[in-house]
Amino acid sequence: MKIAREQVEHVALLARLRLTDEEKDVFAKQLSQILDHVEQLNRYDTTGVEPTATVIGQVNVFRDDEVRPSLPVEQALANAPDREGDGFHVPKIIEER
């Protein structure tokens, strides 16, 4: 599987990763190599085989909906790169008109 540079750019945007030009070239090459290796999975016939998402066979685990103490605001904000009052501060996301 040959990965083109445009594909790398597309995937990087999906992943919210900014890449340098050099990284784009390197990743195009390395991802192609790794995917070539992955192609060997096609040697295995999987018609009718159930996919495995988890090995434990549980589906949903429920618990009672009880009020419990949660992380205090100050502690939750202690690692915040930027805060304002009791919230996380982020750049504006709604454009003014």
Next chain:
Amino acid sequence: MALHKLTLFELQRKFAAGEVSAAEIVHAYGLRIGQVEPKVRAFVNQTKDHAMAQAVELDRRLKQWRKTELLMGMPIAIKDNICTEGVPTTCSSRMLQHFVPPYDATVIAKLRKQEYLLIGKTNLDEFAMGSSTEHSAFGPSRNPWNLQCVPGGSSGGSAAAVAADECVAALGSDTGGSIRQPAAFCGVVGLKPTYGRVSRYGLVAFASSLDQIGPITKDVRDAALLLGVIAGHDPMDSTSADVPVPDYTKALVKKHLRKLRVGIPREFFTEGLDPEVEQAVTAAIGELKNLGGEIKDIELPRTDAAVAVYYVLATAEASSNLARFDGVKFGLRAKETKDLLDLYMKTRQEGFGPEVKRRIMLGTYVLSAGYYDAYYGKAQAVRTLVRQDFEAAFKEVDVIVTPATPTPAFKLGEKSEDPLQMYLSDIFTISVNLAGIPAIALPCGFSRAGLPIGMQVIGRAFEEETILRVAHAYEQAAQWHLKKPPIR
């Protein structure tokens, strides 16, 4: 005998008998760390001053009242992707360089309840992605047996710290071999429990369907002891299993392997296997036979597929798990960004190293529209086949014995430029994670160059006792665990 050379079992006995104080223990380890750490670089963050303060307090209390828990006063090292309240947990990443968790992982809460002493947080490949610790943002750790060689990864810091006697035991995490491969490279014991045996709450997630926490120790008994403390159901981890925790040390009573069927999968003994590793493991199988084990040839025909399946599923899960590192609530935030998208993209560019970026890219790609079925869906289906191989084999045998790694420890820099070669070095450990079953790595010899060689014992789900029994019987007969690295 110097305190730092004792096993957890031995040190605990001395402490419980009042022969040594906790302060003396921490002092001894402090000296040892001072000596060897500049060469080994096992730790990201040492906490011995804090451990000393705790030790003094412990000794003071014990004067009036003497009741000791297994881990009380024991200096233990923790891989730096396991959250420790109030102590930075970096994942060896710039992204989390200054992150201080507001809570303890469940395994840490269990250790703390027994009043263990945290001696330091150990180095890893960034976010546990790698096989050598060379992907740590803070520089690689070294193999105590040969400082030119890698300690393995991703729990390389934990394995090196145990091998160099910088702690009495350690915890690591294993997604595709990260406990067992470094244990094998460093000549110590590493156990990956059954998926669900140990709570993952507070372990920074890499690939949630594969991750497990487990012990890295100086011998098999210590692994049994430490596993007994950390295992068990946890309401905070909905994938943790509600299965009773046995007394794992009971598994160590039998010194023979009579009535036990040991499977040897031929797929693990092919071209890529280093001849010295092959010799050592073959000799170990001979020893298992002497101990009364019934040796049987078995097949695991889909072994070849494991690495490919893993690098699709693990990267896909990682790309999703690591989406949380966006510069908003914790961790790094890039400066001077023009809008929110720019903030995400720049933060992730600056915070993640090359291997993590490569994994996120690969994982995003295999999950993206148009490729999902061909890669992700296909890998999930082949994962089922890999599991079926083990299920079939375990109808014939009780344990499976293999080499833990295809070669002894490789040199620093040898594989760091070629991701695929690095990935392929995990070929013997990965299928166990895909199947969710337990396995233990332990030393079974040395190469002519003096590097440890490890073998792996694999068991059925929740049959940790059986693999511990086999590992212990072998260890006691072969005595490799008594050899110490030349470093001083």
